[in-house]
Amino acid sequence: MTLTMFELVLFTILTAATPLVIAAIGELVTERSGVLNLGVEGMMIAGAACAFAIAIVTGSTALGILAGMGAGMLLSSVFGVLVIFLAANQVATGLALTILGTGLAGLVGSGFIGLKREAALHLHIPFLSDVPLLGKLLFSHDLFVYLGWALVGGVAWFLNTSRSGLVLRAIGENHHSAHALGLPVRRVRFLAVLFGGACAGLAGAYLSLSYTPFWAPGMTAGRGWIALALVVFASWRPLYAFAGALLFGGATVLQLHAQAAALGIPGQLLTAMPYLATIVALVVLSMRRRRGSVAPASLGLSFMPER
Amino acid sequence: MNSPTDGKPVLVSMRGIVKRFGVFTANDHIDLDIRAGEAHALLGENGAGKSTLVKILYGLLEPTSGRIELNGVPVSLESPEAARAAGIGMVFQHFSLFENLTVAENIALVLPADEKLESVAARIEDLTARYGLKLEPYRPVWTLSAGERQRIEIARCLLQDPKLIVLDEPTSVLTPQEADALFSTLNLLRVEGRAILYISHKLDEVRRLCERATVLRGGKVVATCNPREESVRSMAAMMVGTHLVDLRAKPNEADGPARLSVDGLSLASEDLHGVSLKDISFAVRGGEVFGIAGIAGNGQDELFAALSGERLARRAGDVHIDGISVGREGINLRRQYGAAFVPEERNGHAAAPDFSLSENILLSRHATGEVTRGLSIDAAAAKSLARQIIESFDVRMSGDDPAARTLSGGNLQKFLVGREVSRTPCVLVLNQPTWGVDAAAAADIRQRLIDLSRQGAAVLVISQDLDELFEIADRMAVIHHGEVSAARLTREVTREDIGLLMAGERKESLHAH
Numbered sequence: 098m099t100l101t102m103f104e105l106v107l108f109t110i111l112t113a114a115t116p117l118v119i120a121a122i123g124e125l126v127t128e129r130s131g132v133l134n135l136g137v138e139g140m141m142i143a144g145a146a147c148a149f150a151i152a153i154v155t156g157s158t159a160l161g162i163l164a165g166m167g168a169g170m171l172l173s174s175v176f177g178v179l180v181i182f183l184a185a186n187q188v189a190t191g192l193a194l195t196i197l198g199t200g201l202a203g204l205v206g207s208g209f210i211g212l213k214r215e216a217a218l219h220l221h222i223p224f225l226s227d228v229p230l231l232g233k234l235l236f237s238h239d240l241f242v243y244l245g246w247a248l249v250g251g252v253a254w255f256l257n258t259s260r261s262g263l264v265l266r267a268i269g270e271n272h273h274s275a276h277a278l279g280l281p282v283r284r285v286r287f288l289a290v291l292f293g294g295a296c297a298g299l300a301g302a303y304l305s306l307s308y309t310p311f312w313a314p315g316m317t318a319g320r321g322w323i324a325l326a327l328v329v330f331a332s333w334r335p336l337y338a339f340a341g342a343l344l345f346g347g348a349t350v351l352q353l354h355a356q357a358a359a360l361g362i363p364g365q366l367l368t369a370m371p372y373l374a375t376i377v378a379l380v381v382l383s384m385r386r387r388r389g390s391v392a393p394a395s396l397g398l399s400f401m402p403e404r
Numbered sequence: 405m406n407s408p409t410d411g412k413p414v415l416v417s418m419r420g421i422v423k424r425f426g427v428f429t430a431n432d433h434i435d436l437d438i439r440a441g442e443a444h445a446l447l448g449e450n451g452a453g454k455s456t457l458v459k460i461l462y463g464l465l466e467p468t469s470g471r472i473e474l475n476g477v478p479v480s481l482e483s484p485e486a487a488r489a490a491g492i493g494m495v496f497q498h499f500s501l502f503e504n505l506t507v508a509e510n511i512a513l514v515l516p517a518d519e520k521l522e523s524v525a526a527r528i529e530d531l532t533a534r535y536g537l538k539l540e541p542y543r544p545v546w547t548l549s550a551g552e553r554q555r556i557e558i559a560r561c562l563l564q565d566p567k568l569i570v571l572d573e574p575t576s577v578l579t580p581q582e583a584d585a586l587f588s589t590l591n592l593l594r595v596e597g598r599a600i601l602y603i604s605h606k607l608d609e610v611r612r613l614c615e616r617a618t619v620l621r622g623g624k625v626v627a628t629c630n631p632r633e634e635s636v637r638s639m640a641a642m643m644v645g646t647h648l649v650d651l652r653a654k655p656n657e658a659d660g661p662a663r664l665s666v667d668g669l670s671l672a673s674e675d676l677h678g679v680s681l682k683d684i685s686f687a688v689r690g691g692e693v694f695g696i697a698g699i700a701g702n703g704q705d706e707l708f709a710a711l712s713g714e715r716l717a718r719r720a721g722d723v724h725i726d727g728i729s730v731g732r733e734g735i736n737l738r739r740q741y742g743a744a745f746v747p748e749e750r751n752g753h754a755a756a757p758d759f760s761l762s763e764n765i766l767l768s769r770h771a772t773g774e775v776t777r778g779l780s781i782d783a784a785a786a787k788s789l790a791r792q793i794i795e796s797f798d799v800r801m802s803g804d805d806p807a808a809r810t811l812s813g814g815n816l817q818k819f820l821v822g823r824e825v826s827r828t829p830c831v832l833v834l835n836q837p838t839w840g841v842d843a844a845a846a847a848d849i850r851q852r853l854i855d856l857s858r859q860g861a862a863v864l865v866i867s868q869d870l871d872e873l874f875e876i877a878d879r880m881a882v883i884h885h886g887e888v889s890a891a892r893l894t895r896e897v898t899r900e901d902i903g904l905l906m907a908g909e910r911k912e913s914l915h916a917h
Contacts, residue, residue, distance in 0.1 A: 277494075
């Protein structure tokens with residue numbers, strides 16, 4: 098493998114990991130507040146469709162991104178009202194959200210199938226971007242990749258050192274105690290759900306505006322579900338989620354190269370590899386933690402203050 | 405009634421407080437005055453309305469009617485923040501702590517919004533110096549003992565500089581030594597002029613600490629008194645409304661063969677925050693009540709599960725019932741050998757809350773064949789068995805065969821103990837048999853356990869209630885961090901001995917009395 102080939106593989110791993118990182122970080126914040134939103138896939142694909150449609154109509158990538166995030170937030174706000182304020186079952190509502198999101202995306206995107214537009218601009222810093230290997234890996238991505246990195250760092254800081262992060266963790270840990278201390282349980286949870294929706298929408302926008310710059314139904318290809326698994330895989334820690342996304346991105350890219358190299362293994366099996374890798378990783382991890390999990394203790398439970 | 409704080413100004417005054425939940429009246433026109441610098445006890449049985457009243461005072465519940473005055477000015481306490489702003493602090497019975505956060509993080513959550521998180525460490529040092537509250541800021545809460553947890557709660561409360569501190573059953577999870585430390589902290593606070601509202605049903609403690617007591621029964625104030633002028637018996641009578649009878653227990657020197665024996669039982673916990681059992685050995689002989697004391701969360705639930713067969717031991721020989729190795733056998737076979745079990749949690753573990761009483765009979769009796777015919781249920785037999793138990797154990801309820809959840813805690817517990825005792829088992833294992841049960845029902849249950857043991861059964865009682873164990877147990881051991889101490893005759897040990905073992909003092913340091 099030549100250096101440029103090696104460079105290319107590493108580069109594509111980073112790009113393949115980006116939608117997973119962004120969506121997983123959003124879901125991680127949601128789950129840390131104690132809400133399990135299984136609708137990531139739905140919010141992501143709605144984000145992809147709306148982002149592409151608006152970008153085509155207005156010709157602006159920035160407006161497309163905002164539209165993608167807005168679509169994710171809109172769907173998540175529906176979910177939030179149902180599960181937080183009306184105490185609907187989180188699992189059922191989340192699954193319904195995925196179905197709703199997929200349907201809406203098909204509706205919005207139906208007029209845009211087959212259209213193409215330029216991928217979002219990549220950074221180019223003279224000299225820096227031309228440094229062999231590192232220059233390409235660090236200084237020549239598009240906006241989304243850097244946004245993903247910033248999200249990881251920002252959320253890690255927020256959760257571990259800020260007061261608001263502490264409040265959010267406390268609410269996810271024990272909502273009764275948090276309420277007794279006077280912390281605004283439902284408001285914080287709703288904001289966390291909205292953040293998760295915005296991130297899922299952003300991840301979708303990345304897919305349709307940059308990763309594969311066109312719209313096709315089902316283009317998220319289960320990435321929302323992978324992002325959900327990543328949160329568990331990462332034990333609800335942002336930096337681990339980033340590492341897990343790289344691992345999964347790596348598996349995706351390597352199977353593409355393996356197919357190209359014609360190893361004689363059926364392509365379908367290779368395509369399935371990343372998903373199998375996720376399942377194996379989850380099983381290994383949960384076996385290592387046999388004495389229980391580090392999940393937020395109130396995860397998935399509804400909270401209604403008694404008056 | 406005279407009290408040393410009679411002349412002091414009234415700090416908090418609750419007037420005509422009524423709280424209804426649907427048709428149930430939890431608080432019925434309650435008046436309560438708390439004076440500055442006094443320790444005021446709120447006494448009452450479970451269900452008397454103490455917790456509801458305190459939740460109203462702390463802004464967690466809204467009263468249906470009535471008013472609260474602070475220094476004579478009416479206030480509206482619509483949220484815990486409002487109560488804290490008014491100078492009311494609360495130390496909860498079931499701690500409102502976050503298990504996976506550190507001590508410092510738990511305390512930081514109540515710091516005023518304009519204060520930097522970094523100042524927590526300095527605040528903790530200050531509290532340690534002033535009130536002797538020892539705290540380790542960077543340990544996660546789940547590694548701490550109940551006493552340490554309570555100190556976090558108190559520290560949190562004190563950071564708000566409260567005028568009134570409410571403590572809900574503060575000593576129920578403490579060793580006697582930890583309780584002493586708590587009382588000296590409380591006395592320091594009182595000297596500073598802070599008032600204390602102390603909720604408890606431990607009358608000895610109330611007599612030690614408080615100079616005024618308000619007694620609730622059935623949601624109403626039935627008496628106000630100075631506990632130091634009353635006896636434990638007279639206050640108990642006010643709480644219960646009737647005079648209590650003493651238990652009849654002949655001293656017992658059972659020396660027959662062991663009917664339940666545990667030999668070197670070790671079992672790793674399945675739960676992250678659970679306790680592993682370590683090399684536990686003891687034997688319970690026919691004719692005796694054997695008590696296992698200990699603070700909650702020291703392996704009681706794990707031990708109960710291993711004895712009942714809900715979790716299998718690693719070796720068959722770890723548990724014997726009447727000499728038969730049952731360590732690897734499930735709960736049904738153990739029942740068939742004559743053992744019976746009463747777990748701690750009434751609704752959800754011992755009974756299915758939405759099932760009728762006769763259906764609940766099936767839950768533990770199906771294995772022993774009295775209420776089944778082949779593969780089908782003998783509903784008539786179950787109903788008549790339920791009726792027998794209800795009559796002989798004086799279970800009060802409404803309706804003919806009501807759902808388990810409609811019974812009060814005491815009545816349901818009487819029924820569940822009756823379900824097992826009426827089989828006359830050879831071994832009976834109970835976990836916290838009178839937890840949250842009113843005094844009359846508790847006395848009744850204890851008498852039944854003694855009677856059963858005197859018929860030749862081995863009765864094992866796992867309990868946090870030391871009073872209970874000293875009342876009924878012939879021999880006693882202590883469980884701490886999953887280890888069970890050597891058994892001692894109850895009449896040869898003191899509460900201090902047991903307290904030290906509960907706190908994890910080494911066994912060698914104890915001397916016989």
